[in-house]
Amino acid sequence: MVISLEDMDEPTTVTDADGVREGFAGQRMLVVPGSIADRALRHPVTGKLLVTDAGYFPHAARHGRSRPRGAPQQILLVCTDGEGWCRSEGAEFAVSRGGAVLLPADRPHAYGASETDPWTLWWFHFTGSDAADLVKSAHAAADGRVTHLRDPAPVASLVSQVIDALDSGLTLSSLIRASGAAWHAIAEVIATGRRNPGPTLxxxxxxxxxxxxxxxxxxxxxxxxxxxxxxxxxxxxxxxxxxxxxxxxxxxxxxxxxxxxxxxxxxxxxxxxxxxxxxxxxxxxxxxxxxxxxxxxxxxxxxxxxx
Structure with a gap:
């Protein structure tokens, strides 16, 4: 089946209750409109893994999210600088440089930046028929929610490619490129992550x-x-x-x-x-x-x- 993604909306950004754009100096953030995501999920490639939101928050002071009912999608967070924390299913853990967190869909969670040394965060939300299995594989490899990457730059680079793909226009080809980079990023977390921090480049x-x-x-x-x-x-x-x-x-x-x-x-x-x-x-x-x-x-x- 070939799904047409013509006449698409532009990527959207998030605003607060007063209509003021949220964000951090130098941030990038893109959101795929729901109507486009619904069509893409019927495609044989993006139906397996589809990125619905992606972003980069540098030195994200006072950044935080609390979702008592979880998010509809799986979430990957990668910290490349600073520190933060994450709480998932009753357990709370610190996230520092090199930390990668995969949060399963529809599970309560909260996370936020350190007050004294706020994190720089690369992230995306993803869904699709293979998404949950990828998260389970990452948790099994790390024996927990947080994975320690010897070098977070390759995974951050792949998240950057996800953002670039979405930013190039929400066509089917751009969504497929975003899916490929996202799959690669998650695979890197599964393959190279460790339970405990170690020497870095x-x-x-x-x-x-x-x-x-x-x-x-x-x-x-x-x-x-x-x-x-x-x-x-x-x-x-x-x-x-x-x-x-x-x-x-x-x-x-x-x-x-x-x-x-x-x-x-x-x-x-x-x-x-x-x-x-x-x-x-x-x-x-x-x-x-x-x-x-x-x-x-x-x-x-x-x-x-x-x-």
Whole structure:
């Protein structure tokens, strides 16, 4: 069955009782309208796992939710900085950097940020025929509600991809992309999470891993810094001191590496190579490629290659 998702509404945001938009500086939040979610749940892919809400709350002071009857969907919370707490089915536990919590649907719960060191939270709500089994698997792997990730950046990166997919327009393809990234995020929690905290990668290693995993998609320095618990200036200094380039230039280098791979290993037109390497404008790509390599993409492809 093919479900048409044409004539969709725009993503919505939440407002309080006085009509004032809730939120935190730099936040992102998207909500899929109920009519669209209902249709998507009849599709063979999104019917298995559908993201209905997703967001990013940086340094979320005074953030909290209490749902005495639970939520209609399952919920994933990932803390990448600061601290918070969660209460579920009578048990309360602390959530700090690297903590991932999966809350089952229709179960009472509450959670909130620490008053002294509020958390940075990446999250999404999800439903579908496979959703409950994924939550049960995560609880079994962690032997509890909270999973400790050695490095939360890869999971935060996948949540970021969920948000980006929804933000690109609520088409069927964007909902499928969001579902795929969400499935991957939950699978990462199940596969890499542990019962107890342990040694972690340093912030630079986490940032580099995220950029390599998501290239050629561009990540802002501010978002990247929040994933690893630093300010944008601190992260930029780490990159310059240890790698000799800024985070943005590091991303350009990754995209250029991808471009060289495609020029060497495929017959794609230059415009297609540009798109695959993350450049929307082929002319801009050619200028950047020439600046970095001292030759145009066409000349690079035509160069003699030794055996």
């Amino acid at each position: 340093n912030p630079l290693e986490r940032a580099v891993d995220h950029l390599r995993a998501t290239s050629p998609h561009r990540t802002s320095v501010t978002a990247l810094a929040s994933m690893v618990g630093l300010s944008a200036s601190q992260l930029t200094s780490l990159f310059r001191d240890n790698l000799g380039v800024s985070p943005l230039q590091f991303q350009v280098n990754l995209r250029m590496t991808r471009a060289r791979e495609l020029l060497d290993g495929s017959d794609l037109p230059i415009a297609a190579v540009a798109r695959e390497a993350g450049f929307d404008d082929p002319m801009y790509f050619s200028r950047q490629f020439t600046r970095v390599h001292g030759t145009t993409p066409t000349a690079y492809r035509s160069r003699p290659v030794g055996t």
